[in-house]
Amino acid sequence: MEEKRVLLEYADQINPESAADYIKVGGYKGLEKARAMQKKDLIDEVKKSGLRGRGGAGFNAGMKWSFVPQDAPVKYVVCNLDEGEPGTYKDRIICEKNAQALLEGMAICGAAIGSDQGYIYCRGEYPFVVELLKNAVKSAKDAGALGDFDIEVRMGAGAYVCGEETALIESIEGHRGEPRFKPPFPGVAGLWAAPTVVNNVETFACLPYILVNGAEWFAGIGAAKYPGTKVLTLTGDINNPTYFEVPTDYKLRDVIYKLGGGIKNGKKFKAVQVGGTSGAFIPEENLDTQIDFDSMGAIGAALGSGAVLVLDETRDIVDTVARITKFFEHESCGKCNPCREGTFRMCEMLHKVNEGKASEKDLENILRLAKVMRKASLCGLGQAAPIPVESTIKHFKYEYMRKLV
Amino acid sequence: MINLKINGKEIQVPKGTMLLEACRQAGAELPTLCYDEDLRLAGSCRMCLVEAKGRPTLVAACVMPAENNMDILTESEDVVEARKVILELLTARHKFDCHVCEKDGNCKLQDYCYKYGVKESSFAGEGPHFYKEDPNPFIERDYDKCIMCTRCVRACEEITGADAINLEDRGHHAKISTAFNGILADSTCVFCGQCVMVCPVGALTSKVSAGKGKAAQNEKVLTTCTYCGTGCTLELNVNEGKVVGVTSNRDRKYSPVNKGALCVKGRFGWDFIHSPERLTTPLIRENGELRPASWEEALSYAADKLKGVKEKYGPDALAMFTSARVTNEENYLAQKFMRAAIGTNNVDHCARL
Structure with missing residues (x-):
């Protein structure tokens, strides 16, 4: 099974900054079509395509847009390019290969909800992408391709939590990057309290192709309930650690063994973590799962951002997870109790296990804390932080047991 | 109106009512640490979590509006377990010196640990290390007792408008701080003590009262x-x-x-x-020396002198200057006395200067 390139069809063949290049390969036709449609018809078209959020939550994009009150005087379109999940770089690739499709997608969203102002929130570690996008916006504005839709590029300061949409909004507003409680959802009260659609880069970049080729075309690609393609980024003990765009019914085993070329140095597979650092670790027996949102959910994992981290047989699961807990301890914003204190204690306890100083009682405490963090934290960071811990205790318990005193 | 069920009891509340209030109306008082009815909502302590049937996570009642057909449990197994774990997490970073704490008996952390039977924490790693030495004469900042509810930050911003404190750093290292983690005297703090007023634990207390009597035991x-x-x-x-x-x-x-x-x-x-x-008695100056006098003697003495001036030079020879530091009622009486008893309009006040 091969890749299916939609967003990356012209990768390295066009200059991503140049609107003229993009127009030559059919760009901005989707926006033209969108602007000729009634707002409601446009939103219905996106709903019909079945496009679901590519940032991790998998919410139906058209549905999200339909929550925006049409009569509000000011509305915003915000693109989430915070891409903080370790091992994830698909949004950077989309920008570097096809930035104009992102801009067009944002303008299509603007046409659907009646907004003339977009913001791209770019992660602080991507200053070169900020430059690229600024040039791309200028090129599109100069070519008249965006019409009266304006896009401003804002840069984050390196906080993982700002990938959470409400923390991202707080950050654009100039506040501490801390999530807000929901409701109200951004669709009703987001940036500067105005109705705001926040979508991921990849979600926006799908839109021009949906408009040009039709909702049915898109809905027919990949898995029926999570249609389209997905850009995956492979890292870890894999022969071919790079990015791929695949239909969403692609199997995880094929990602690793066909596109990824199998495990490095002829070693055996141990586990794969999908969706970034907050994703579950998946054992060998679940590899024949499709990568789409629901199939991954069914095995207790998540597609998330589409990062695929492969571990070979020599990797120490407990050591890996202990490092992951350190990441979350560092990235918790500190707003809510379960996450602020929980990530810290989780990190302490995992290191205790890793150093061979923990007892079975500690393992019980870890699971007890994990459950409360998952159920009681304010935002996705704290809710997802214990997933790598829980999933490895489930699938690789013997690795923990052998380190206990 | 919104119809929902709380602990099996059907109730009706106006649209926009938060679950915290709806639960209260249904007779279920929820524990809260960050909630303060005079301050903007935070939803961060997660103590008021309740179980809404059908939802994958617990919801914080203080920031969740009641919705039709919600089925809420306020003390389910998951809810109680979450509260216990949160309390254990907080106690792990809290300095327990209740026997000498000003807030002993009037402390929400103490009350909830008692209610949920939290005797010790399962998370006995690094202990509290947030104490802030601050040489001001009014406010003790013992952040080794801080539970990070941010009520002080919000009170400083919203009630006083001083914006002297906010959060610094991130995660477990986050703390309440002035700009550049300095002392209050170098900040925009006006020492109003609204932060002390809203602090639910012993992190912020009055230095002036320290050791003189625990608030819970005072009349x-x-x-x-x-x-x-x-x-x-x-x-x-x-x-x-x-x-x-x-x-x-x-x-x-x-x-x-x-x-x-x-x-x-x-x-x-x-x-x-x-x-x-x-001064506990009136004083009369005689031959350049002050001597104690009774109120009756002092008032008669003053009245005689005032009468004497009025008779000799007329009422306009007298004037009254009062102060913004006395009450409205006293200022009223002062001008009334000058106009009605003395008969002059010579009344003035320091706030006019």
């Missing part, structure tokens, strides 16, 4: 502040017949003017009450 005497004409309500804390502190009464019924908020003088400037230097 509270409701009175009006005498420092100025605003008329703020406050509670004198009396212990063994002596005033040992001032606390706020935030009940609108008793504190309609200030809703508990005070200024540095009202909250911390009460130690003159038992000062040995305080």
Whole structure:
């Protein structure tokens, strides 16, 4: 099974900054079509395509847009390019290969909800992408391709939590990057309290192709309930650690063994973590799962951002997870109790296990804390932080047991 | 109206009512640490979590509006377990010196640990290390007891408007701090002590009252502040017949003017009450020396002198200057006295200068 390139069809063949290049390969036709449609018809078209959020939550994009009150005087379109999940770089690739499709997608969203102002929130570690996008916006504005839709590029300061949409909004507003409680959802009260659609880069970049080729075309690609393609980024003990765009019914085993070329140095597979650092670790027996949102959910994992981290047989699961807990301890914003204190204690306890100083009682405490963090934290960071811990205790318990005193 | 079920009881609340209030109406009081009805919502302590059937996570009742057909459990197994774990997490970073703590008996962390039977924490790693030495004479900042509810930050911003404190750093290392983690005197702090008023634990307490009597054991005497004409309500804390502190009464019924908020003088400037230097009788100056006199003698003496001036030079030879630091009622009486008793309009006031 091969890749299916939609967003990356012209990768390295066009200059991503140049609107003229993009127009030559059919760009901005989707926006033209969108602007000729009634707002409601446009939103219905996106709903019909079945496009679901590519940032991790998998919410139906058209549905999200339909929550925006049409009569509000000011509305915003915000693109989430915070891409903080370790091992994830698909949004950077989309920008570097096809930035104009992102801009067009944002303008299509603007046409659907009646907004003339977009913001791209770019992660602080991507200053070169900020430059690229600024040039791309200028090129599109100069070519008249965006019409009266304006896009401003804002840069984050390196906080993982700002990938959470409400923390991202707080950050654009100039506040501490801390999530807000929901409701109200951004669709009703987001940036500067105005109705705001926040979508991921990849979600926006799908839109021009949906408009040009039709909702049915898109809905027919990949898995029926999570249609389209997905850009995956492979890292870890894999022969071919790079990015791929695949239909969403692609199997995880094929990602690793066909596109990824199998495990490095002829070693055996141990586990794969999908969706970034907050994703579950998946054992060998679940590899024949499709990568789409629901199939991954069914095995207790998540597609998330589409990062695929492969571990070979020599990797120490407990050591890996202990490092992951350190990441979350560092990235918790500190707003809510379960996450602020929980990530810290989780990190302490995992290191205790890793150093061979923990007892079975500690393992019980870890699971007890994990459950409360998952159920009681304010935002996705704290809710997802214990997933790598829980999933490895489930699938690789013997690795923990052998380190206990 | 919204119809929902709380602990099996059907209730009806107006649209926009938060679950915290709906639960209260259904007879279920929820524990809260970050919630304060005078401050903007935070939804961060997660103590008021409840189970909404059909939802994958627990919901914080203080920030969740009631919705039709919600089926809420306020003390389910998951809810109680979450509260216990949160309390254990907080106790792991808390300095427990309840026996010498000013807030002993009046502390939400203590109350909830008692209620949920949290005797010790399962998370016994690194202990508290957030204490902040601050040489100001009014506010003790013992962040080893801080539970990060941010009520102090919000009170400083929303009630006083001083914006002296906010959060610094991230995650477990986050702490309440002035700009550049300095001392309060170098910040925009006006030492009003609204932060002390809203602190649910012993992290922020009055240095002036320290060691003189725990608030929970003091007799509270409701009175009006005498420092100025605003008329703020406050509670004198009396212990063994002596005033040992001032606390706020935030009940609108008793504190309609200030809703508990005070200024540095009202909250911390009460130690003159038992000062040995305080004047306790009138004094009359004779031959350049002051001698104690009875009120009757002093008032008669003053009245005779005033009458004498009026008879000799007329009422306009007299004038009254009053002060913004006395109450409105006293200022009223002063001008009334000058106009009706003396017969002059020569009345003025320091606030006019």
